[in-house]
Amino acid sequence: MPTGEIHSASQPPSATDSSAYEDDAWIWAQIKAEARRDAESEPALASYLYSTILAHPSLERSLSFHLGNKLCSSTLLSTLLYDLFINAFASDPSLRAAAVADLRAARERDPACASYSHCLLNYKGYLAVQAQRVSNRLWQQSRRPLALALQSRIADVFAVEIHPAAKIGKGILLDHATGVVVGETAVIGNNVSILHQVTLGGTGKVSGDRHPKIGDGVLIGAGATILGNVKIGEGAKIGAGSVVLIDVPPWTTAVGNPARLVGGKEKPKKHE
C-alpha cells in the first residue's frame, strides 16, 4: 500500500510510570550527547546547538525556546511564546510525556530520522504537534483568542493547520507535514502516523461534530483526504491520495478516489 516513508509502529510502548520517567531522562541525555557531538564536528552549528539544546536544563525548556523562536513574529514576541510554552509544560506533565513519545515514534518509524535531536530541531511536523497540544490546553481553558493566534502562527510557519480543539494522542508521527489540515472536532488516537498533505476535514454539509475519528496505530498515506465524522478503526491503513468518506474497519486498508476497502486481517504483526 502506498503511504510514503513510514514504518509501522511495531511495538507500542507499554512502560510503567516510573520507567517512563527514566525513559524521558534517558532521551534528554541522548539529545544532549548528540548535540555535543554535532557541535564538535560542525563548529558552524555550535552556537545554534548551544542556544537551542545545550543551554537548557530539560527537554521542555529546549522545546519551549525552540518553538518560541520559530513561531514568533514582529507582533507576537518570542519571549511571550517562550513563557507560554514553559508554563504549559510546567503545569501539565502529560505534554512532556507526549513530546517524548512523539520523538520515539519518529525514531522508530521514519527511516530518514537520523537522531532524536534531528527530530527535535528539524521536524516541522513534530514541532507543529507539540505547539498544537499547548493550543489545545489554552482552548480547554477558554483562552480561545490566544489558542487561535497560536494556530495561525503554526499554519504560517509550518504550513500545518490543526484546530486547537482537535484531540491528538501520543506517539504521533507527522512526517514532512506540509499541508496537513485537521478540523475542530477531529480525534487522533495513539501511535498514529500521518504523512504530508493529509486532510481530516468536514463534508461541508453539517455543523457540530463533523470531522474524522482516527483509531490507534492508524497509518495515513501522503495526500489522503478523509472527510466527515467517519471512524477509521485501529490499525487501519489509508493509501496515498485516497479520498475517504466512509468508516474503515480496524486492521483494514482503504485506497482510491473514492476509497474502497481492499484488505484486512485479524491482527497483522506489521502493516504491509
Next chain:
Amino acid sequence: MPTGEIHSASQPPSATDSSAYEDDAWIWAQIKAEARRDAESEPALASYLYSTILAHPSLERSLSFHLGNKLCSSTLLSTLLYDLFINAFASDPSLRAAAVADLRAARERDPACASYSHCLLNYKGYLAVQAQRVSNRLWQQSRRPLALALQSRIADVFAVEIHPAAKIGKGILLDHATGVVVGETAVIGNNVSILHQVTLGGTGKVSGDRHPKIGDGVLIGAGATILGNVKIGEGAKIGAGSVVLIDVPPWTTAVGNPARLVGGKEKPKKHE
C-alpha cells in the same frame, strides 16, 4: 459531496451602495469590539491586538499594517509594504468592499470562524487574497516587477500562489489555503469557496488564455485540480481530490480522477 469544511453561500449579499457603506462601518466596529474584549480577557494578547487592530482608524489601515508585517523581509521592508497597501486602499474603494465581503464570507460559510477579527488576524487565505488584489492592481498599472515580488512574498509566507494577473471576485473564502495555486489567466467569480491545495492551472499544452474560469457561488473541495481553459458554471461543486479537465455545467457536481459529472438541479437552495 466531499469538499472540506465549508457551508454554501446561501444568500449572496445584494445591498445598495449606501447600505454597503454602513455595513462596512458596522463590521469594523464589530472587529474593534471583539479586539477590546479579547485584549481584556487575555492580557498576553493586548499589545498584539492594540498594534494590529485597536491602534488603527479603519479596516484598511489595520489590514495594511498587518499585511506589511506579515509579508516583509529583511530586504522588502514592512514600511514600504505598509505604504503600498495604504495607497492602494485609498485609491481604489473596491478593495475595501471586497475585503469586507470576504470577511462576511468566512463568517457565514466557515463554521470554525469564531469572529470577524479571527478571520482578519489569522486566516492566511483571507490575507493572501487581500494582498493578491493589490498585486493585481499593480499588474494592471504595469508595475509588474513589484506585483511579482508581492506574489513571491505571499507564496513564501502563506504557501499560497496566485498570479497577480488572475481576476478574483468578492465574497471569496479561501479556507486553510495552504498549497493553493492559481494561474495567470484564471478568473474566479463572486461568492466562491476554495479549500486548501486547490490548483487552477494550465495543461502545459498551450500558451495565452490557458487557465480555468470559475463561476459565481462555486465550491471547490480540498485538493481538487482544475486544469486548462475550462468553465466551471455558476453554483457548481467540485469534489475533494478531483482532477477536472472538462467544463462543468452550472449547479452540477463533478467528482473523481478524472472527474465525471454526478448531479445537478435547477437551482438548489443549498449545495448538498
Next chain:
Amino acid sequence: MPTGEIHSASQPPSATDSSAYEDDAWIWAQIKAEARRDAESEPALASYLYSTILAHPSLERSLSFHLGNKLCSSTLLSTLLYDLFINAFASDPSLRAAAVADLRAARERDPACASYSHCLLNYKGYLAVQAQRVSNRLWQQSRRPLALALQSRIADVFAVEIHPAAKIGKGILLDHATGVVVGETAVIGNNVSILHQVTLGGTGKVSGDRHPKIGDGVLIGAGATILGNVKIGEGAKIGAGSVVLIDVPPWTTAVGNPARLVGGKEKPKKHE
C-alpha cells in the same frame, strides 16, 4: 494530459564547456540589465534590487546573498549561511552550471516566467533546488547535521522538503513548488519538470534504496504521488493527481489513481 503550467523541454542544451561559460556570463549580464531596468521603472524596488542583484559581482554571490537572507533565522544567522553558500559555489563549479541551467529551464518551459531575474528572485522552487544542491554537497562531505539543518530551513521557508541525499540533475523546473517532498534515495535526471505538491516517496515497506528514479526530460503534473523504488523512463509524463506505484516506460504517459499507462511513442518532439 494534465500537468499544470509547464511547456516541455524542447531542446536540451548541448553547449561545449567554453560556450557554456560564455552562456553563464550572458545570463548574468541579462539579469543585471533586467534589475537595472526594473529599479529605474519602480523606485520602490530599487534598494531591494540593488542589495540582491546589482551589488554583486556574480550570479553565485547574488544567489548566496539571497538564499542566506531567505533561509536565515534568529538562531541560524544569515552571515553563516551566506558564507556557506559562497564557499560551496567557489569550490564546486558544477553548482553554478546547474543554477544557470535551471534559470534557462524556467524561462523556456514556464510561460509565466517573465525574466531571468524574476526566476532568481521570486521562484521558491528555483531557490529550494539551489539550496538543496548545497545541502547535498554537505551530505557527501559527511557534514550531515548541517545538511539536515539546511533541509529544515528550506522546508520551513519554501514548504519544499528535499532530502539532502537526493540526487538532482540540471535544467530542473520546480514550478510553484509548495508541498514538494523528495525522499533520501530518490534520483532526478536532467531537464525534469515537477509541479507543486509532487511526492517522490517511499511505500513504507522497505528501508534502504526505496524512492523513485526519475529519467531525463520527465514531466510530473501537480499533486502526483510516486512511491517506491520505481523507474520513470526518459521523457515520460505523469498526470496531475496520479498515484504511481509502477515503472513507467520511456516516452509514456501515466494517469489516474492508481496510475495506468495510457500512451507512448518513439520520440515525440513535444510532450502533448
